[in-house]
Amino acid sequence: VSRSGNPKQFLSFFSGETLLQSTARRCTTDRFSPPIISTGEEQRFFVARQLDEAGIEPAAILLEAVSRNTAPAIAIAAQWCLAAECDDPLLVMPSDHLIHDVPAFHAAVFAGLPHAEDGSLVVFGVPPTSPHTGFGYIKTAATETQAVRDVVSFTEKPDSERANEFLEEGGYLWNAGVFLFRPSAFLAELRRFAPEMAVVVGESMKCPDLDGKFVRPDQVSFDKAPAISIDRAVMEKTDRAKVVPMDAGWSDIGSWESLYRELPHDSAGNSISGNVFTTDVRDSIIRSDGDQAIGVIGLSGVACIVTSDAVLLTSLDRAQEVAMVVDNLRARGDSRADEPAKVFRPWGSYEVMDKGEKFQTKRIVVSPGSSLSLQRHRHRSEHWVVVNGTAEVTVGSDVKVLRSGESTYIPAGTAHRLKNPTDRPLHLVEVQCGDYLGEDDIVRLDDVYGRR
Amino acid sequence: VSRSGNPKQFLSFFSGETLLQSTARRCTTDRFSPPIISTGEEQRFFVARQLDEAGIEPAAILLEAVSRNTAPAIAIAAQWCLAAECDDPLLVMPSDHLIHDVPAFHAAVFAGLPHAEDGSLVVFGVPPTSPHTGFGYIKTAATETQAVRDVVSFTEKPDSERANEFLEEGGYLWNAGVFLFRPSAFLAELRRFAPEMAVVVGESMKCPDLDGKFVRPDQVSFDKAPAISIDRAVMEKTDRAKVVPMDAGWSDIGSWESLYRELPHDSAGNSISGNVFTTDVRDSIIRSDGDQAIGVIGLSGVACIVTSDAVLLTSLDRAQEVAMVVDNLRARGDSRADEPAKVFRPWGSYEVMDKGEKFQTKRIVVSPGSSLSLQRHRHRSEHWVVVNGTAEVTVGSDVKVLRSGESTYIPAGTAHRLKNPTDRPLHLVEVQCGDYLGEDDIVRLDDVYGRR
Numbered sequence: 001v002s003r004s005g006n007p008k009q010f011l012s013f014f015s016g017e018t019l020l021q022s023t024a025r026r027c028t029t030d031r032f033s034p035p036i037i038s039t040g041e042e043q044r045f046f047v048a049r050q051l052d053e054a055g056i057e058p059a060a061i062l063l064e065a066v067s068r069n070t071a072p073a074i075a076i077a078a079q080w081c082l083a084a085e086c087d088d089p090l091l092v093m094p095s096d097h098l099i100h101d102v103p104a105f106h107a108a109v110f111a112g113l114p115h116a117e118d119g120s121l122v123v124f125g126v127p128p129t130s131p132h133t134g135f136g137y138i139k140t141a142a143t144e145t146q147a148v149r150d151v152v153s154f155t156e157k158p159d160s161e162r163a164n165e166f167l168e169e170g171g172y173l174w175n176a177g178v179f180l181f182r183p184s185a186f187l188a189e190l191r192r193f194a195p196e197m198a199v200v201v202g203e204s205m206k207c208p209d210l211d212g213k214f215v216r217p218d219q220v221s222f223d224k225a226p227a228i229s230i231d232r233a234v235m236e237k238t239d240r241a242k243v244v245p246m247d248a249g250w251s252d253i254g255s256w257e258s259l260y261r262e263l264p265h266d267s268a269g270n271s272i273s274g275n276v277f278t279t280d281v282r283d284s285i286i287r288s289d290g291d292q293a294i295g296v297i298g299l300s301g302v303a304c305i306v307t308s309d310a311v312l313l314t315s316l317d318r319a320q321e322v323a324m325v326v327d328n329l330r331a332r333g334d335s336r337a338d339e340p341a342k343v344f345r346p347w348g349s350y351e352v353m354d355k356g357e358k359f360q361t362k363r364i365v366v367s368p369g370s371s372l373s374l375q376r377h378r379h380r381s382e383h384w385v386v387v388n389g390t391a392e393v394t395v396g397s398d399v400k401v402l403r404s405g406e407s408t409y410i411p412a413g414t415a416h417r418l419k420n421p422t423d424r425p426l427h428l429v430e431v432q433c434g435d436y437l438g439e440d441d442i443v444r445l446d447d448v449y450g451r452r
Numbered sequence: 453v454s455r456s457g458n459p460k461q462f463l464s465f466f467s468g469e470t471l472l473q474s475t476a477r478r479c480t481t482d483r484f485s486p487p488i489i490s491t492g493e494e495q496r497f498f499v500a501r502q503l504d505e506a507g508i509e510p511a512a513i514l515l516e517a518v519s520r521n522t523a524p525a526i527a528i529a530a531q532w533c534l535a536a537e538c539d540d541p542l543l544v545m546p547s548d549h550l551i552h553d554v555p556a557f558h559a560a561v562f563a564g565l566p567h568a569e570d571g572s573l574v575v576f577g578v579p580p581t582s583p584h585t586g587f588g589y590i591k592t593a594a595t596e597t598q599a600v601r602d603v604v605s606f607t608e609k610p611d612s613e614r615a616n617e618f619l620e621e622g623g624y625l626w627n628a629g630v631f632l633f634r635p636s637a638f639l640a641e642l643r644r645f646a647p648e649m650a651v652v653v654g655e656s657m658k659c660p661d662l663d664g665k666f667v668r669p670d671q672v673s674f675d676k677a678p679a680i681s682i683d684r685a686v687m688e689k690t691d692r693a694k695v696v697p698m699d700a701g702w703s704d705i706g707s708w709e710s711l712y713r714e715l716p717h718d719s720a721g722n723s724i725s726g727n728v729f730t731t732d733v734r735d736s737i738i739r740s741d742g743d744q745a746i747g748v749i750g751l752s753g754v755a756c757i758v759t760s761d762a763v764l765l766t767s768l769d770r771a772q773e774v775a776m777v778v779d780n781l782r783a784r785g786d787s788r789a790d791e792p793a794k795v796f797r798p799w800g801s802y803e804v805m806d807k808g809e810k811f812q813t814k815r816i817v818v819s820p821g822s823s824l825s826l827q828r829h830r831h832r833s834e835h836w837v838v839v840n841g842t843a844e845v846t847v848g849s850d851v852k853v854l855r856s857g858e859s860t861y862i863p864a865g866t867a868h869r870l871k872n873p874t875d876r877p878l879h880l881v882e883v884q885c886g887d888y889l890g891e892d893d894i895v896r897l898d899d900v901y902g903r904r
Contacts, residue, residue, distance in 0.1 A: 277780040279773060291761070291807060293788055295777030298767035299754065309743070311758055313765060315750035321731060325747030328729040336745055354805035354815060354881070355743060358856070359839035361813055361881055363806060381857045385835045385883040387811035404810070405833045405885040407861060429806070429813055429883045431837040433857040 006340035009096035045346035071233035078183035100249025125173025131163035136175035373447035380434030389426035458792035461548035497798035523685035530635035552701025577625025583615035588627035825899035832886030841878035
């Protein structure tokens with residue numbers, strides 16, 4: 001369901017809101033300033049659209065041309081704040097985690113606030129409920145009752161034996177990747193422990209490219225930053241760390257098992273969505289995103305997840321091993337390893353519904369008022385059938401309007417553009433024919449989104 | 453995978469041949485006459501094409517307009533033999549069973565032959581390997597060593613307790629539904645025990661409709677025949693039954709579990725086909741007929757069967773409960789209960805690949821030299837894109853030739869015909885648009901296959 005090309009922060013598992021939207025909404029009271037979003041160049045339209053849909057106006061969307069892990073990303077955000085002459089504490093949150101109890105989250109944040117204001121680097125720690133080997137552990141020097149504790153040490157993903165020892169010993173918290181500190185305080189520690197990174201990040205933000213809300217650091221400088229996490233670069237080394245316990249219904253939704261635990265269950269302990277029939281199924285998650293009917297008989301503790309291009313079937317307690325499937329697909333050069341079945345674009349979305357020898361069929365949705373680039377394909381011809389809505393199509397020098405049930409043909413090599421001039425979504429079926437049908441057979445002649 | 457609209461005798465699970473083809477091929481030595489096939493009117497093109505593909509020329513294909521179970525079907529075949537002045541023993545075989553050991557099967561048949569020639573009704577019985585409750589049991593008056601035994605009694609599908617008793621007691625055989633008798637001997641017993649049926653079947657075959665190899669009994673008479681099995685109507689009552697043990701690797705392939713047992717397994721005990729990745733999966737059958745990638749992790753003893761329109765996931769030992777899924781679909785009016793994803797027609801096949809609001813997309817294959825009926829739809833328009841091959845299309849009074857990458861449009865209400873004039877298969881994508889897209893929106897104006 002989630003792929004590197006459409007990661008889970010952009011998906012909705014609860015309440016209709018995506019994880020990104022829920023994360024942004026968590027901090028919309030008047031005690032918070034508008035959010036700064038750090039994301040990749042490729043994801044900028046998703047982020048902008050999702051915030052827009054949620055009615056949340058960001059202060060800035062910081063774009064990385066290449067991913068460099070959390071330390072450089074956070075450093076850029078800190079630089080951006082200082083450049084805007086703001087040194088208020090910066091609350092850093094991953095956008096793909098779940099927090100059920102927002103008041104408890106706020107209580108933790110505001111318990112940490114005075115310490116952040118005094119120059120500490122505050123990290124929030126989740127009371128562990130199992131010897132999970134996928135998280136970092138923070139050892140605290142504290143009794144259970146203290147709201148803010150000193151940090152003794154950080155341990156990245158321990159093995160199972162050590163994780164069990166941590167739980168027995170007590171005083172350990174899971175590192176939730178949530179931080180609170182003044183930008184100046186963080187950058188000072190960065191200069192102390194990762195001086196080269198501090199220099200190149202500082203250079204990259206001297207003259208950033210400003211494009212509306214989009215802010216691009218200078219790429220040549222940013223490229224020099226090492227890819228390293230904030231934990232490794234700063235938190236494990238600094239003596240200014242404080243930790244605040246945060247018992248707020250947190251989950252990283254790192255696997256179908258952890259998602260299963262967060263979802264509501266029926267009386268048989270199942271979480272079911274889509275066109276599903278079950279007999280004697282217990283403690284399982286069954287989910288279909290498409291039209292396929294799913295019948296399940298006589299199983300318990302399984303995840304069965306069906307998309308239009310893939311089926312995942314796993315014992316729930318081994319759901320984290322899905323990486324095996326992804327690695328296998330990638331090793332075969334199968335685009336499903338990274339690309340979602342439904343691909344989102346600034347103008348809408350497309351989904352391949354059928355693929356055969358020398359042809360493929362796509363379902364295309366163009367958002368109201370949106371337009372694809374003026375483009376040309378060398379190797380494929382295209383047939384567009386409007387199935388719902390109204391399209392304005394340009395083929396060569398002709399411009400015409402197509403309504404439901406009407407179609408047009410675009411020969412290979414001919415410049416064309418597709419536009420939805422209405423205020424309702426436009427649905428098309430596209431049949432592509434040709435010897436080569438890769439997405440990279442595209443020459444963009446003119447793009448309202450500035451893509452090449 | 454199998455549906456009432458495409459039952460398992462037309463499918464291939466082993467060796468590339470369908471079960472029907474394997475059944476017919478089982479009796480192609482010079483000791484057998486050409487086969488007579490009994491089937492439904494709806495299935496006649498499947499049967500004819502599959503026999504043709506296997507290079508087997510049937511003596512006749514007897515067509516029932518309505519299904520009346522095995523007794524009337526076999527009675528019609530017996531009548532047809534007598535009308536052809538042939539009273540040689542008739543070997544009756546279901547077309548959807550598997551027999552691995554054909555020489556052992558032949559040995560059993562020829563052991564029974566002298567008895568059939570002497571006027572006995574010979575039934576073949578499989579030595580039971582489990583207290584299966586889905587089969588009929590034949591009690592024999594015999595020691596194990598006798599090749600041909602007398603029948604003591606028949607018991608239809610016993611409960612689990614009785615089946616266990618049968619196995620302990622010994623001398624019972626499963627009724628495999630395979631029979632050998634002279635047509636005159638069978639009809640004599642039918643007149644004794646089911647005289648009304650004998651009369652109406654006799655009347656229906658006085659003047660059958662002959663259409664090449666297709667033979668249609670008079671429908672008005674045949675409709676009066678009660679729907680009853682040969683076991684109930686004759687075998688349980690006659691005193692002329694003999695049973696021949698048949699230990700020939702027989703399976704009725706009645707569930708995914710019994711199919712799993714017959715298929716070859718890898719070293720982990722799995723039978724896998726399609727685009728499948730597994731980790732720690734054992735004793736399971738995983739099968740994908742389409743393009744979806746399947747990942748399976750940490751399970752054993754399951755069946756996971758994926759078609760383009762459905763997913764079945766079951767504990768192998770409960771695979772026979774798939775009827776629950778079918779019943780649920782049927783109760784909802786879902787055509788997947790009966791119609792296969794890929795629908796075969798006399799001219800080729802079609803498969804719905806995408807279905808949305810007011811449209812659907814089909815992949816159509818037209819066999820070399822074949823032609824669809826001249827037809828018209830009231831509620832839908834159609835767009836045809838030739839993706840491979842060459843089509844001759846008639847739209848209204850226009851006739852034109854379309855090649856790969858070319859398309860045409862058929863407005864609602866316009867008469868049209870699609871033809872493949874070449875000797876290679878023709879592949880099209882059809883996009884249908886309209887408020888109603890049911891298969892029954894068709895007016896056939898002229899059909900080479902005589903359909904209305």
